[in-house]
Amino acid sequence: MVKFTINGKAASVEADPAMPILWVVREKLGLTGTKFGCGVAQCGACTVHLDGQPVRSCSTPIAEAEGKAITTIEGVAGPDGELSKVQQAWVSEQVPQCGYCQSGQIMAATALLRDNPQPSDADIDTAMAGNICRCGTYVRIRAAIKVAAGLEPAKGAELRS
Amino acid sequence: MNDMPQQPQRSRAAKWTRRGFIGAGVLAGGALVIGVGVRTGNPVGRLGPLVAGGEGEQLINSWLKIGADNIVTAIVPHCEMGQGVHSVLAQMLADELDADWSLVRVMQAPADGSYVVTDTIRTFVAPGTLDAPDWLEPTWNGLFTKIAQLADGLITGGSSSIRTTGQRTMRIAGAAARQMLIGAAAREWDVAAAEITTANSMLSHKPSGRSAPYSQFAAAAAEQDMPQTPQMKAPENYRLMGKDVPRIDIPDKVNGAASFGIDAVVPGQTLTYAAVRRVPVPGTRVAKMDAAQAKTMPGVLQILNMGDFLAVVADSYWQAQQALNAVTAEYTAPESTIRSSDDQFARFAAALDAAGDKGGEEVIGRGDVPTAMQAAAKTVSADYQVPYLAHAPLEPMNATVWARDGRCEIWTSTQVPLMARSAAAKALGLSKDDVTMHHPMLGGGFGRRLETDYVVMAARIGQATGYPVKMIWSREEDTQKGLFRCADMSRFTGGLDAQGRLTAYNNVFTQRNDPADACDCAFYDIPNKSIRVAEAELHLPFAAFRSVDHSQQAFFIESFIDEAAQAAGRDPLEFRLAMLGQSPRHKAVLEKAAAMAGWNAKPAAGHGRGIALTESFGTIVAEVVEVDMSSGKPRLTNVWCAADPGFAMNPDGFRNQMEGGIVFGLTAALYGEISLKDGAVEQSNFHDYKLMRMDECPAIAVEIINGDHVRLGGAGEPGLPPAAPALANAIFAATGKRIRALPLAKHFA
Amino acid sequence: MHRSATLAVIALALTLTACGSKVEDPVEQIVVRPPGVAAVPAAPAAWDLVAAGKAAFAVCTACHSAEPGGASGIGPNLHGVVGRGAGSVAGFSYSEAMAKSGLTWTESELDAFIANPSGKVPGTEMVAGQVADAQRRAAIIAYLASLKN
Structure with a gap:
């Protein structure tokens, strides 16, 4: 039995302690926003926060979460569903295409901005280089991080509803 | 930029409009629809329960329903795979309907024969019939709907959704529904239909001061006769089309709510998970399986030798994968004698050698190439090659299946849901129903x-198994055992006259799939041309890759054009512009990209710029790439892209597709290589099959020219083709090194 | 007529619709147990540090083989790692940081590295696999140490 909190709620699961956090979160807790992309910490689609630190959940055993706090993409918005600054910027810059990698991108960007609220282009490149986007939305991710940081104004599409 | 065409071609638009309407009508089975769910015997009667089961929902026609809350739902047949099709097709329908965008929702059309994409199939199979006389239109439409239904034609691909289903189905469905709503209100209010106006999902009759939401007349509208010529908007009246309308699917893609195939649940059932391992070399079989250790491992439910692959089913995917890793197997000997990438390219070279100057199957023959070549003041020759590529979508291949009692239910991410249904039915010995x-x-x-x-x-x-199981491929399976963009080789000889003009063009290559004209740069004025294909065996199975043949042909052609410019002693831009006298739209696009890049200003020391121009899927795209070679390795700094898709229905969405296509194309050009060793794929995961990352991605600027609002081009693929040649040409400009074999980064390791 | 992928797809679909079916059954089907029946937990006894380490190492196998002579994957083969020099597996492409670290993988160096890879060797390409729990590290290292030829 491994005990931890998931998005602020206490949880305990019966699982092989070596099972990666990714599969515990997806299969046992039903939180499917965290994605499987490569299984070997190369693509970042599975990024979650463990006690606030971004980790590749496909390669981190659930035993590592004992007594800790896991945050997934489902736990990023406020309790009433209000999107975080990073999420809002992802919407205003119209970042996602297929969207499959974007949970991991947002988790990585959220951690970056918490530790470095005014990142340079080089800081962004370094922090985000572990997250692959096959659709190629990097230009927009870069812009959205700057918008979330308040370094650039939101583009704001013409029609908002 | 988002320029409206100066002079809308009204007569042409009106003609096209009428055809499109009839298309939608026939699609629903002879009469576009009405009163769904209330008339037995009406073929659309069965659509009601299928797509409009919610309380108070009224299907107006096959493609849209209106709820009691005045919510309009567009029923979109194409799949959403990141290209934004759900949003933009809804945007087109909503504009013609005069719907309030904040009250518009999207629904994925079910995998049902009623939702085949007739106009997409027709555009692919017989584009000539789109210009048929009006009186033949019902016949063609009926025929192609039947063909589409027989062929399971519910397909998303070919950068086609906006220009086929959007233009010829969704807009017409919206316009027809709007007129039906007006007709219903006119009858109820007892006023002339012409006096009723629509806006923001409301009907208004100014003289009497009456107004009502669409929902109030939805049921009555569905009883209206179909208008034979619904009035379509001219571009100057577009309210949503041509605007940066935010995508409907994005909010769910930033909070983890969006559901992909891999996220499938089987209601009320506990899932099991399957990990699979296909045979390593195509065409071989499992000769022997040893699962002694695997069957003792935790969570394991079943171990299967399916002949062409192995599978372990377990309580958890991770347990299934762990156990599969412990299964050992032997395989039969492969028949193909192609064992290495060198073997593969030797086959190509042999086919090209055998074809010589004239051999192979002719694709384009124009003028007299031998005579022009003989008369040339100078000739230039080059061979180019590209490797196999894996598609590598970030969601690995997967499907969830529950087969029991002679029935089967499947959840999966697919571009061809009806074909997938038929293929599964055939494999299981079931009828597709x-x-x-x-x-x-x-x-x-x-x-x-x-x-x-x-x-x-x-x-x-x-x-x-007989119980619900979710099969997920590992990334290694996805990289090694799937289907691939073909490798290919292409050979060119060009003849330049004394003025440095390209007067003779001889080209032969080995792989031809789709589109049929991808090998021809028809927009360049080259008087004598011979383009041929000399087929050669491929070791790995083929699957269309984003932009299909353009993904390799653009690299071949636009690299060669650059070499011809160099041989002629001309600037690459000037050389191309001189050949575009007959192609003003292409010329405008090329000039725009060059202007964006500041082509005439010298780049910084160690930097080089390359340019390329293509037309694919009806969209003209020019790209300038700037590369910094000062470290000895390519570092991409900028891409400037100008594109003419006819008319960009959602400019921001179009730009996003261009940006994505450029990154996809640059990734393939720089890194993409699937190579063979002992007949099997060598690469396995993203450490050895590299994809471009954030720190390698250049700044990208995209500008749009709206050059023809009737004949539209696609968005998903056209950004890709110019990227590779523009980059290779930039490396040449910076270093004087001409690279004729992709991937590029390999030459600077 | 050229080969058209689209036409081929459509032709295939027509064939699927028209043809009779030939069902390919499994060549071999091993049924271990039906789903829903809980497996007997196979947790190693607490005192068996090596067995516990082997179980804990499972997540590491995504990148590392520990088989003698096993191919290096995303990470180097770890058979016999205890006691050898860092960056010493022939044919594996190490990060510059690891290649130049000068470390010898004693049990205590391994412990420090697994506890915080990029803290111990800044610039390492081992971006995952950090093991915060000291007991689990000890078990994994005991398992790796047990792998001698």
Whole structure:
């Protein structure tokens, strides 16, 4: 039995302690926003926060979460569903295409901005280089991080509803 | 930029409009629809329960329903794989309907024969019939609807959704529904229909001061006769079309709520998970399986030798994968004698050698190439080659299956839900009506999900277990055992006259799939041309890759044009512009990209700029790439892209597709290589099959020219083709080194 | 007529619709147990540090083989790692940081590295696999140490 909190709620699961956090979160807790992309910490689609630190959940055993706090993409918005600054910027810059990698991108960007609220282009490149986007939305991710940081104004599409 | 065409071509638009309307009408089975769910015997009667089961919902026609809350739902047949099709097709329908965009929702059309995309199939199969006389239109439409239904023609690909289904189905459905709503209100209010106006999902009659939401007349509208010529908007009246309308699917893609195939749940059931391992070399079989250790491992439920692949089913995917790793197997000997990449390219070279100057199957023959070549003041020759590529969508191949009692239910990410249904039915010995498909969003498609191999594998596993099972490929399986963009080789000789003009053009290559004209740069004025294909055996199975043949042909052609410019001693831009006298739209696009890049200003020391121009899927694209070679390795700094898609229905969405296509094309050009060793693929995961990352991505600027508002081009693929040649040409400009074999980064390791 | 992928797809679909079916059954089907029946937990006894380490190492196998002579994957083969020099597996492409670290993988160096890879060797390409729990590290290292030829 491994005990931890998931998005602020206490949880305990019966699982092989070596099972990666990714599969515990997806299969046992039903939180499917965290994605499987490569299984070997190369693509970042599975990024979650463990006690606030971004980790590749496909390669981190659930035993590592004992007594800790896991945050997934489902736990990023406020309790009433209000999107975080990073999420809002992802919407205003119209970042996602297929969207499959974007949970991991947002988790990585959220951690970056918490530790470095005014990142340079080089800081962004370094922090985000572990997250692959096959659709190629990097230009927009870069812009959205700057918008979330308040370094650039939101583009704001013409029609908002 | 988002320029409206100066002079809308009214007569042409009106003609096209009428055809489009009839198309929509025939699609629903002879009469576009009405009163769904209330008339037995009406073919659309069965659509009601299928798509409009919610309380108070009224299906107005096949493609839209209106709820009691005045919510308009567009029923979109194409799959959402990141290209934004759900939003933009809804945007087109809503504009013609005069709907309030904040009250518009989207629904994925079910995998049902009623929702085949007739106009997409027709555009692919027989584009000539789109210009048929009006009186033949019902016949063609009826025929192609039948063909589409027989062929399971519910397909998303070919950068076609906006220009086929959007233009010829969704807009017409919206315009027709608007007129039906007006007709119903006119009858109820007893006023002339012409006096009723529509805006923001409301009907208004100014003289009497009456107004009502659409929902109030939805049921009555569905009883109206179909208008024979619904009035379509001219571009100056577009309210949503041509605007940066935010995508409907994005909010769910930033909070984890969006559901992809891999996220499928089987209601009320506990899932099991399958990990699979296909035979390493195509065409071989499992000779012997040893599962002694695997069957003792935790969570394992079943171990299967399916002949062409192995599978372990377990309580958890991770347990299944762990146990599969412990299964050992031997395989039969492969028949193909192609063992290495060198073997593969030797086959290509042999085919080109055998074809010589004239051999192979002719694709384009124009003028007199031998005579022009002989008269040339100078000739230039070059061979180019590209390797196999894996599509590598970030969502690995997967499917969830529950097969029991002679029925089968499938959840999967697919670009071809009806074909997947038929393929699974065939594999299980069922009729296709016994198979139900659920197809949520795709975590990338790129052509890979036009294939149904993975769905069939999951169906066979599901049939063996009889309980719900979710099969997921590992990234290694996805990289090594799937279907691939073909490798290819292309040989050119060009003849330049004394003025440095390209007067003779001789080209032969080995792989030809789609589109048919991808090998011809028809927009360049080259008087004598011979383009041929000399087919050669491919070792790995083929699947269409984003932009298909353009993905290699653009690299071949636009590299060669650059070499011809160099041989002629001309600037690459000037050389191209001089050949575009007959192609003003192409010329405008090329000039725009060059202007954006500041082509005439010298780049910084160690930097080089390259340019390329292509037309694919009806869209003209020019790109300038700037590369910094000062470290000895390519570092991309900028891409400037100008594109003319005819008319960009959603400019921001179009720009996003261009940006994505450019990154996809640059990734392939720089890194993409699937190579062979002992007949098997060498690469396995993203450490050795590299994809471009954030720190390698250049700044990208995109500008749009709206050059023809009637004949539209596509968005998903056209950004890709110019990227590779523009980059290779930039490296040449910076270093004087001409690279004729992709991937480029390999030459600077 | 050229080969058209689209036409081929459509032709295939027509064939699928028209043809009779040939069902390919499994060549071999091993049924271990039906789903829903809980497996007997196979947790190693607490005192068996090596067995516990082997179980804990499972997540590491995504990148590392520990088989003698096993191919290096995303990470180097770890058979016999205890006691050898860092960056010493022939044919594996190490990060510059690891290649130049000068470390010898004693049990205590391994412990420090696994506890915080990029803290111990800044610039390492081992971006995952950090093991915060000291007991689990001890078990994994005991398992790796047990792998001698």
